[in-house]
Each structure stands twice: as C-alpha cells, then as structure tokens.
Amino acid sequence: MSLPLEGLSAIVTGAGRGLGRAEALELAGLGASVVVNDYGQPGRGGTSHGEGHGGGSGEAGAAPAEEVAAEIRAAGGQAVAHLGDVSDFASARALVDLAVGTYGKLDILVNNAGILRDRMVFSMSEDEWDSVVRVHLKGHFNTTHFASVHWRERSKAAGGPVYGRVVNTSSEAFLAGSAGQPNYAAAKGGIVGLTTSTALALRKYGVTANVICPRARTRMTQDVFAGFAVPGDGSLDPLAPEHVSPLVAYLASPAASHVTGQLLVVHGGMVAIVERPKVAAQFDAAKEAFSYEELDAVLSPYYEARPADETFAATEVLGLKRG
Template sequence: MSLPQSLPLQGLSAVVTGAGRGLGRAEALELARLGAAVVVNDYGQPGRDGSGEASAAPAEQVAAEIRAAGGQAVAHVGDVADFDAARALVDLATGTYGKLDILVNNAGILRDRMVFSMSEDEWDSVIRVHLKGHFNTTHFASVHWRERSKAADAPVYGRIVNTSSEAFLAGSAGQPNYAAAKGGIVGLTTSTAQALRKYGVTANAICPRARTRMTEDVFAGLAVPADGGLDPLAPEHVAPLVGYLASPAASRVNGQLLVVHGGMVAVVERPKVAAQFDSAKETFSYEELDGVLGAYYADRAPDETFAATDVLGLKRA
C-alpha cells in the first residue's frame, strides 16, 4: 500500500464491513491509502454461506497491514446483522477516532438456490446479513451524524457507500434471496440519501463486479491474465470508486447507483416510464387492457424481463 501525493481523506475515520477479504479488504486498504483511519470489520467465518466459527484473524490481518504501511486501523469482529454488534462497531469508531465520517457496507453471504427449492432459512439468512446488516450500521451512523449536526447547528461530514449487485438488475435466477436483498439495498440507499442530506451526509450504492470467494464459481471460466497483469475482475478496480465517493470531491454525488469493474464506471439512471396507456372511460376493462398491453408486448420474447436488464448489455435471466 503506497501513499498518494495528496491525502483527501486525511483526518477522517471510516468503518468498512466485511473487510477481512475480497472487496472489503481492497476498499479498507484504499481508504487508508487516501488518509482515513479505518475500523476493519469482519465476522471471520470461513464459509461464503456464513458457516463456520467466527475468527478475528481476517480483520486483524487487514488492520495490521494498514498499520504496517503507516496508516491507522483497528479491527472489529462482529456480525453486522446483529443490532447490538452494529452499535458496538460504530461506537468503536467514535470512541477510537472521536467521530465517524465514512461508512462502507460490504458484508454479505451467499446461499444460492432456485426459488422453488429455497428454504426459509436460506432466504432469511441472506436478507438478514445483506439488507438488515446494511440497515443496522446505517442506523447507528445516521444517529451519530444527526446528533453531531444538531449539536453544531450545522451540517457535518458523512459518507455512506453501500454494496448492491447487478444480480438485482439482471434477475439472477438462482439467487432470489440475494437479488431481493441487493434491490432492497438500493431502496435503502436512496431513502437514506434523501433523509440525511440536510445533515451533510451522502449515500450512494455501487454494483461491483469482482473475483472474490463470493463469485469464484461465477467467474471460474474467466482466466486471470497469464502475463501477470492486473486481473480485469480484481477488487482493486472497485476500490478507487469507493475512495472517491467517500471523499470531499464527491459532495454532489448523492442517491446514485454506479456499476464498476475492470477500469469502467457506469452511472445507472432511475427507472423510466417506457410506455403509458389511458383508459377510454373512467377505468380500464379487461378487454381494453388486453388490447393495449397485448399489442405492446406482442413482439417481446417470453424471456425478456424488466427493462433494467438492458443495462450494460446484460443478458436476461
């Protein structure tokens, strides 16, 4: 980890969840490289499905790596989907560094199954870690920022970067729980952006495409460059965007969804109305709806789903 000439995050503190491995690790390292003091959170379970005994090793190793490079970092081992653990995480940041300025939500698990085969636990566990985990940390961070803003009678500095996924855009047939959670995170992000902007806080979401243990089977057929060059799917492609969104330079970026991978960043627009039909009388009849909607969808293939799946040329599930 080499330091840049300027440190745009100098004097700021950050929490990064799920930062013991993969994307979270790369993001924590980048925030530290840009000058932030970082709380590295990870529950440390070895299974990507959330199985196995919790371990302090992943979070401690990343925190140690940051300190060895001259940065500031402490580790936190805890399940962000647990309300009290999320409170303790934010308290650790404010107690150690005096305040919290940046929250990067990244922690998650996978329990893939087709919707007709998925168990209640497989649904609940993924929604819990991803969506509730994002809510828990956002809740306590927002309480902190609101209280600071009211005490100062002025806006404070706050940045939230949440992690969604293209799975929610494309529908990912074998991941109804994951796709639903990631779609919910976008809704949480835009709502939070509206609620906290008067306090000086921005909230944005990213859809990263990266090779990690969460996606090892998805990208198994895509080889790492043999010449030793940077893998187009390396998490290091994602981290700079997170660093930018966490910085003062991104003060006008709020409530946005951005797709990022392999040296590419795309801004995704809010859904737009593709067509509108008005009833001839006070309300529609079945026959009239069949006439207008039947004609509109007449040339569409049955596997063509929500129009957002056209983003970046994604194939429909």
C-alpha cells in the same frame, strides 16, 4: 500535500478479504483511519455460505479483520479490527461506537459484508432466504442506522451540516434477476431502496449515500466467475477488487459532496452510472377506468411485439464476455 481522506475515519464491513479488504486498504492509503470489520474468526475464516460474513483465510492465527488492520498499520496507517456480526443490532451499535471512541467521530461508512445461499426459488428454504436477507439488507440497515444517529446528533450540536458518507454494496443480480439467487437479488434490490431513502433523509445533515454494483472475483463470487479467464500476462485481472476500491474512495471523499442517491456499476476500469427506471410506455383508458377487455386490447399487442425472452431487466445489464 495532504491526502484526500486525511483526518477522516471510516468503517468498512466485510473487510477481511476480497472487496472489503481492497476498500479498507484504499481508504487507508488515502489517509483515512479505518475500523476493519469482519465476522471471520481465526482458524475458520468466513465463507460465502455464512461462516463469517466477510470471508477469511481459514488458517490458524489472527482473524481476517485483525490481519487487514495490521497490514494498514504496517504501512503507516491507523486501523483497528472489529469482529462482530453486522446483522446483529447490538453488534452494529458496538461497531459504530468503536469508530467514534477510537477516532473521535465517524465520517465514512462502507457496507460490504454479505453471504450467499444460492438456490432456485422453488428449492429455497426459509433459513436460506432469511439468512441472506438478514446479513445483506438488515446488516446494511443496522450500521446505517447507528451511523445516521451519530451524524444527526453531531449536526444538531454543530448547528449545521457535518461530514458523512455512506457507500453501500448492491449487485447486478438485482438489476438482471439472477434466477438462482432470489434471496440475494431481493436483498440487493432492497439495499438500493435503503440507499436512496437514506440519501433523502440525511441530505440536510450534510451526509451523502450512494450504492455500487461491483463485479469482482472474490471468495463469494469464485463460482460465478469461474469461467472468466485470469490474464496470463501479469496484467491486472479485470475482475480484481482493486478496480472497485478507487470508486468507493471517491464516493467517500470531499470531492463527491454533490453526489448522492446514485447507483453505479464498476469493474475492470469501467464505471457506469445507472439511471432511475423510466416509463417505457403509457396507455390511457378511453373512459374513467380500464376494463379487462380494453387492457387486453392495448397491453397484449405491446408485449407480443417485444422479444420473447425480455423481462423487466436485461439479462446482461452491461454485458460480460467470457474469456
């Protein structure tokens, strides 16, 4: 029996540790040939603060991406490493070129690389804002741009649709606000917009684009989830990255050919499909246009009747209990 991703090639960014590593291993285990991208370098593995976007071991020896690629090959799969920075346009081009040059084509792009520079908006520096937006949002755009060029050219040559899958990584920080992460929340919101735009633009070429909001205990989130207990009975941690990787593999597979432009939250054996925003209420002007007084008369009572702590998004989109 053939594997669901057999004959397909994939790029996974930020795949040296954590979510990216789990995703690369999952794709490879289902038959894909993988380019493992991570900016972490030997002896100074990546951290959440940007010294290597995908995370790393911090130990001497092979770079994290090379370690994961070697792990895939040792298990009988095909993998090569790429140590470039996806926030650099030329490096992103080289990443896609490596996949095409090594495997003949690119079929799957999983964008996962990211960093954190947490600070309240009134304390955040320009560099802290720029660096997070650059790695997350620009990094997603860079790889998607060159992958889409590849798929568009293949489609034109083939005279019809080709196989292409984009799986992007957002966060519930975009949905719930995350007061101490204005840069991260903004970048993750931008990734959702990028994904839905990409889904529409590439549909005619046979390419799908979806975005996930994963909850996982990784190097980037070790402080965020520090208060959530790890099971002591040997069972799988509800926040283990291995809960996320099967969904990524599904979205990358032929089975998901009809799934595009979707936002899904995933963690601990749960997948939730998030609908697009809906209109909560509508008010129409009595005449041609609203006056200030009329807006005050209709909007103030509406908001006064809502909970005082309710903002645009729920503070806990799906709830998360501390163990």
